[in-house]
Amino acid sequence: MAHQNLHGKTMFSHVANNSPVPKSIIFYRDFQEYTGGHQKVADYFQHLRSSSEFIPQICFSKSSLWNSSNPWFPDYQQQIEYIPGNYDYAFLAGMDWQMYLSAPRVHNQPVINLIQHVRHADPAQPMHQYLSQKAVRICVSREVELAINNTGRVNGPVFTIDNGIALPSLSGVEKRHQIFVFGPKNPVLARELVAELEVAGIKTHLVDHWLPREHLLEKLAASQIAILLPNLTEGFYLPALEAMHFAELTIVPDCVGNRSFCHDRQNCFFPEYNTPALVAAVNDALQLLKQPEQLNIFKRNCASTLAYHSLERERNEFLGLMRQLDSIWSSL
Structure with a gap:
């Protein structure tokens, strides 16, 4: 039943x-x-x-x-x-x-x-x-x-x-990237976003081409803040869950199918899908990295989301x- x-x-x-x-x-x-x-x-x-x-x-x-x-x-x-x-x-x-x-x-x-x-x-x-x-x-x-x-x-x-999703354990990966932008589904906006951030003095690591999944997960594990750019509409968007697990913080815009599990300022930053909104989310995420207590609450929320999506x-x-x-x- x-x-x-x-x-x-x-x-x-x-x-x-x-x-x-x-x-x-x-x-x-x-x-x-x-x-x-x-x-x-x-x-x-x-x-x-x-x-x-x-x-x-x-x-x-x-x-x-x-x-x-x-x-x-x-x-x-x-x-x-x-x-x-x-x-x-x-x-x-x-x-x-x-x-x-x-x-x-x-x-x-x-x-x-x-x-x-x-x-x-x-x-x-x-x-x-x-x-x-x-x-x-x-x-x-x-x-x-x-x-x-x-x-x-x-x-x-x-x-x-x-x-649901199964995630491997990746131990001992150094956080080499403060900001990682993954944008093969929207390379034009990805490059525009990176240009805006670098003008503001924020160093980024951009990948605007497809990676084997295991390489993407290693990039996420090596990043403090992961910015993911899905298609404008998706049915779900599994990489957001992968980022919640491996990165310190996740920024992913609204793509319809991720609304049920991406909760703004609870388990990710969930801006509108445009460059100014994404830049603002990066600035907010950088501030959150400096607030250990709030960051821990964020991470607990991510863990709860991931536990449900098993x-x-x-x-x-x-x-x-x-x-x-x-x-x-x-x-x-």
């Missing part, structure tokens, strides 16, 4: 399947480069793998990249044919619908659709058309849920399971939902 937890989030009780036979689920990915979206699909795949009640399998496009950046490398590198009809369920995210709808499948197969961005609600985006396809949808944030529900096009129930909590909520998938689907 669904119920609300202390955070006001929907939780799912652990109701076992009537059948002892594990349920099979087919995934599909076109992996061209590492993204947070691919990582989250990999997390959901792993949640199912960790349970004896489900057997996930995955098929990749022939052009998919195979190296250490691929979360499924090397265990799933063998090519299998994508035939959803051979499985109990199908798991789809993003544009996977395109492949699914053209593949051999069975009538009324239960579909789990992970929705990771508010852009699904935008009629100009190609993934918008698939909201009318029947599915049980999982949104990575409340903001995404609101966005797609407001379209009036969603066919099937919508649940929110707030993103991969284990995400796993438990997802498996709870999966155990009820047959009954949810039959009621549609």
